[in-house]
Amino acid sequence: xxxxxxxxxxxxxxxxxxxxxxxxxxxxxxxxxxxxxxxxxxxxxxxxxxxxxxxxxxxxxxxxxxxxxxxxxxxxxxxxxxxxxxxxxxxxxxxxxxxxxxxxxxxxxxxxxxxxxxxxxxxxxxxxxxxxxxxxxxxxxxxxxxxxxxxxxxxxxxxxxxxxxxxxxxxxxxxxxxxxxxxxxxxxxxxxxxxxxxxxxxxxxxxxxxxxxxxxxxxxxxxxxxxxxxxxxxxxxxxxxxxxxxxxxxxxxxxxxxxxxxxxxxxxxxxxxxxxxxxxxxxxxxxxxxxxxxxxxxxxxxxxxxxxxxxxxxxxxxxxxxxxxxxxxxxxxxxxxx
Amino acid sequence: xxxxxxxxxxxxxxxxxxxxxxxxxxxxxxxxxxxxxxxxxxxxxxxxxxxxxxxxxxxxxxxxxxxxxxxxxxxxxxxxxxxxxxxxxxxxxxxxxxxxxxxxxxxxxxxxxxxxxxxxxxxxxxxxxxxxxxxxxxxxxxxxxxxxxxxxxxxxxxxxxxxxxxxxxxxxxxxxxxxxxxxxxxxxxxxxxxxxxxxxxxxxxxxxxxxxxxxxxxxxxxxxxxxxxxxxxxxxxxxxxxxxxxxxxxxxxxxxxxxxxxxxxxxxxxxxxxxxxxxxxxxxxxxxxxxxxxxxxxxxxxxxxxxxxxxxxxxxxxxxxxxxxxxxxxxxxxxxxxxxxxxxxxxxxxxxxxxxxxxxxxxxxxxxxxxxxxxxxxxxxxxxxxxxxxxxxxxxxxxxxxxxxxxxxxxxxxxxxxxxxxxxxxxxxxxxxxxxxxxxxxxxxxxxxxxxxxxxxxxxxxxxxxxxxxxxxxxxxxxxxxxxxxxxxxxxxxxxxxxxxxxxxxxxxxxxxxxxxxxxxxxxxxxxxxxxxxxxxxxxxxxxxxxxxxxxxxxxxxxxx
Numbered sequence: 001x002x003x004x005x006x007x008x009x010x011x012x013x014x015x016x017x018x019x020x021x022x023x024x025x026x027x028x029x030x031x032x033x034x035x036x037x038x039x040x041x042x043x044x045x046x047x048x049x050x051x052x053x054x055x056x057x058x059x060x061x062x063x064x065x066x067x068x069x070x071x072x073x074x075x076x077x078x079x080x081x082x083x084x085x086x087x088x089x090x091x092x093x094x095x096x097x098x099x100x101x102x103x104x105x106x107x108x109x110x111x112x113x114x115x116x117x118x119x120x121x122x123x124x125x126x127x128x129x130x131x132x133x134x135x136x137x138x139x140x141x142x143x144x145x146x147x148x149x150x151x152x153x154x155x156x157x158x159x160x161x162x163x164x165x166x167x168x169x170x171x172x173x174x175x176x177x178x179x180x181x182x183x184x185x186x187x188x189x190x191x192x193x194x195x196x197x198x199x200x201x202x203x204x205x206x207x208x209x210x211x212x213x214x215x216x217x218x219x220x221x222x223x224x225x226x227x228x229x230x231x232x233x234x235x236x237x238x239x240x241x242x243x244x245x246x247x248x249x250x251x252x253x254x255x256x257x258x259x260x261x262x263x264x265x266x267x268x269x270x271x272x273x274x275x276x277x278x279x280x281x282x283x284x285x286x287x288x289x290x291x292x293x294x295x296x297x298x299x300x301x302x303x304x305x306x307x308x309x310x311x312x313x314x315x316x317x318x319x320x321x322x323x324x325x326x327x328x329x330x331x332x333x334x335x336x337x338x
Numbered sequence: 339x340x341x342x343x344x345x346x347x348x349x350x351x352x353x354x355x356x357x358x359x360x361x362x363x364x365x366x367x368x369x370x371x372x373x374x375x376x377x378x379x380x381x382x383x384x385x386x387x388x389x390x391x392x393x394x395x396x397x398x399x400x401x402x403x404x405x406x407x408x409x410x411x412x413x414x415x416x417x418x419x420x421x422x423x424x425x426x427x428x429x430x431x432x433x434x435x436x437x438x439x440x441x442x443x444x445x446x447x448x449x450x451x452x453x454x455x456x457x458x459x460x461x462x463x464x465x466x467x468x469x470x471x472x473x474x475x476x477x478x479x480x481x482x483x484x485x486x487x488x489x490x491x492x493x494x495x496x497x498x499x500x501x502x503x504x505x506x507x508x509x510x511x512x513x514x515x516x517x518x519x520x521x522x523x524x525x526x527x528x529x530x531x532x533x534x535x536x537x538x539x540x541x542x543x544x545x546x547x548x549x550x551x552x553x554x555x556x557x558x559x560x561x562x563x564x565x566x567x568x569x570x571x572x573x574x575x576x577x578x579x580x581x582x583x584x585x586x587x588x589x590x591x592x593x594x595x596x597x598x599x600x601x602x603x604x605x606x607x608x609x610x611x612x613x614x615x616x617x618x619x620x621x622x623x624x625x626x627x628x629x630x631x632x633x634x635x636x637x638x639x640x641x642x643x644x645x646x647x648x649x650x651x652x653x654x655x656x657x658x659x660x661x662x663x664x665x666x667x668x669x670x671x672x673x674x675x676x677x678x679x680x681x682x683x684x685x686x687x688x689x690x691x692x693x694x695x696x697x698x699x700x701x702x703x704x705x706x707x708x709x710x711x712x713x714x715x716x717x718x719x720x721x722x723x724x725x726x727x728x729x730x731x732x733x734x735x736x737x738x739x740x741x742x743x744x745x746x747x748x749x750x751x752x753x754x755x756x757x758x759x760x761x762x763x764x765x766x767x768x769x770x771x772x773x774x775x776x777x778x779x780x781x782x783x784x785x786x787x788x789x790x791x792x793x794x795x796x797x798x799x800x801x802x803x804x805x806x807x808x809x810x811x812x813x814x815x816x817x818x819x820x821x822x823x824x825x826x827x828x829x830x831x832x833x834x835x836x837x838x839x840x841x842x843x844x845x846x847x848x849x850x851x852x853x854x855x856x857x858x859x860x861x862x863x864x865x866x867x868x869x870x871x872x873x874x875x876x877x878x879x880x881x882x883x884x885x886x887x888x889x890x891x892x893x894x895x896x897x898x899x
Contacts, residue, residue, distance in 0.1 A: 140590065144590065148609065152586060156579070192718075193721060193739075194720050195738070196735075196738075206656055215720060215722045215727065219727050222726060222727050258657055258658060258659045259657065262660045262666060263648055263658065264650070264655075265658075316716050318720075333657035334645070335646055335657055336645060336646025
């Protein structure tokens with residue numbers, strides 16, 4: 001009986017994946033190529049896929065951080081930016097740029113757009129799918145680039161690596177202006193030990209929730225707190241598809257980035273620079289735009305709270321010091337990669 | 339010219355070339371075996387780069403697959419080619435394309451000159467091996483392994499099982515005593531010649547070709563047959579992970595590798611530019627050398643392997659999510675749970691804090707909020723006291739608290755009026771010490787002075803909940819240290835029991851309890867219990883009511899009727 005149910009679930013998920021692929025391919029025409037430098041992508045190149053909207057403040061740091069980690073090419077979908085991000089990106093020699101005016105929510109939060117680009121350009125490559133406010137770190141990232149990591153993942157037969165999205169916040173009100181242009185100089189604090197995990201039995205994904213947003217905005221209904229677990233780094237195949245954002249993908253085996261036998265696998269962290277001083281303005285825009293959530297009405301309180309510039313910092317907050325600290329806290333792991 | 343290298347290459351040709359040239363430039367000839375899977379055009383291009391290098395020769399090619407006889411075959415061919423082309427060699431060193439000498443090769447030559455008759459090959463009998471994957475130590479030599487472990491794992495496992503069940507066994511050829519060891523060796527010409535030109539080599543090869551991972555046993559066993567002096571260790575430093583895959587060395591391992599004083603390391607990441615630049619530069623400042631000393635590296639990598647294999651107990655994260663935690667340690671540190679004693683004693687938490695220290699919380703699972711010590715709203719790791727957040731994942735609330743407060747013993751109170759979801763964890767966790775005085779929840783009811791009619795519904799509910807909790811003590815899989823006394827038994831002799839509990843938590847010492855907590859006034863309590871019984875709530879968790887000092891036989895019947 002159990003076996004039959006599992007088979008049935010696997011069968012449903014297979015069709016789900018096919019549906020997701022078909023759906024995103026159907027939207028291919030809605031993506032207008034702006035600058036196509038994909039001809040420069042060589043065998044074995046490491047690629048970043050991202051959707052951006054008015055992220056000019058974060059983009060230079062985002063590109064530099066991941067370039068330094070050895071990303072060879074960025075494939076970016078610009079969702080109607082008006083802050084000058086479009087020409088900035090078009091000027092970068094390692095960026096290929098598409099644009100679309102479609103709704104972010106209707107495109108499954110950008111996943112539809114990225115899926116067709118991934119199928120076309122990502123096949124066989126290690127692909128890192130990120131938002132512009134995420135910076136990937138992993139064990140030894142200051143001394144070893146992504147190629148060292150992906151070579152080793154290849155060697156040990158791991159097709160994907162998971163990462164915890166770590167919400168960073170400033171020491172004061174979220175709206176208080178920062179002194180530096182580097183987000184990591186301004187956002188230096190995080191929640192170290194209030195994360196909870198649920199495993200989805202069919203899709204085998206882990207759903208991690210918690211952190212400052214759950215504590216400050218979703219204490220009445222923790223179920224709705226943002227998901228913080230992601231699987232951003234995958235050796236891509238054109239048959240793969242992310243389900244919603246990069247929290248989980250299909251086929252399900254790719255979501256098994258964790259050890260179930262008591263051991264520890266390699267995982268990273270995505271330093272989340274969402275809470276820069278522009279968060280109030282962005283939240284106000286989202287209140288009218290209503291594109292970030294599947295059921296936006298439920299989240300009005302959340303965005304209204306963010307507009308008011310709350311303080312997430314607490315005396316028990318932890319100051320960010322680096323990956324060794326995060327590993328010691330159990331938020332990420334080298335997983336045997338010494 | 340006394341030392342030559344056999345080099346097995348299948349990838350990273352630039353690095354292989356760099357190292358091969360380094361050896362050749364230092365008067366050490368090299369015979370290279372290139373994997374047959376490499377396309378001919380690629381191979382020819384590689385070979386042609388050495389057209390003007392007489393000390394580098396190429397052997398015939400064959401396809402090589404991990405864990406199979408093909409590696410031994412390639413090694414034999416390479417060794418024959420090397421010995422044939424350079425008759426003056428005294429030692430042959432087996433290396434791969436991702437090996438890197440950590441000390442100038444001249445030092446290796448000098449070391450071997452000082453040990454001219456010695457074969458350096460790790461060679462251990464199967465009884466003494468603990469490093470193999472899959473627990474197949476002796477059976478490597480007595481079963482057949484026609485299937486690939488990497489590509490046909492199911493067939494591999496099924497066939498091993500099948501042979502075990504039927505008791506099928508191969509006979510080990512006469513004269514061979516199975517030994518295992520690292521694939522990377524340095525043998526004298528005499529030993530190697532004896533192995534390669536043995537009259538029964540055909541039969542020996544036929545046997546070993548069906549042994550599992552023969553590259554770790556062929557030369558290791560045969561060296562025992564022919565060698566006069568064996569140093570049972572490899573001159574090549576190589577570390578393996580828990581799945582038998584080699585660890586890789588990167589630029590940041592430079593200090594570690596320099597201090598190891600090993601001669602050769604494997605395997606080195608081809609893009610570790612710093613390692614290649616440093617170690618292939620013989621003009622670098624010389625240091626005083628000692629015998630190879632891989633101890634430090636061993637420790638570092640063993641620690642990484644341990645982390646990969648068994649992880650950190652009590653951690654739940656995207657790296658570690660044990661699916662069947664039953665029977666294992668569920669939390670990261672010892673902790674204490676007191677049930678009922680705070681109802682029985684006045685200011686018991688303050689007393690407990692004085693006796694055992696650490697952090698003494700209130701009822702962490704109280705229905706309104708988590709009662710952290712000192713009334714804190716948010717504690718270590720930003721853990722909130724919100725009841726909804728806690729009750730969303732009640733067990734992870736506790737594992738989080740313990741994880742964030744490692745080093746400080748946590749203690750909290752628990753009772754039938756609290757949220758109960760965590761009770762399964764408490765009972766199954768070997769880190770938990772449970773001190774339960776069952777039925778103590780009746781004491782506050784008694785002291786409240788309310789009429790039985792107003793109390794009995796709640797009393798029945800609490801008793802039901804507590805019975806469920808007590809029942810779980812007797813289920814299989816209980817791992818916590820549990821001290822359970824019904825209220826009546828406890829009250830009859832409280833000091834001794836408290837002493838035992840405190841001794842267990844603090845570690846037994848000569849200290850007797852002098853400062854005792856103050857028990858609440860229980861005059862008329864037995865009578866209250868009888869009235870409760872007559873009101874319809876049969877006390878099942880309190881024990882023998884007759885043990886209470888003011889019990890009057892038949893008294894309850896008189897008043898309650």
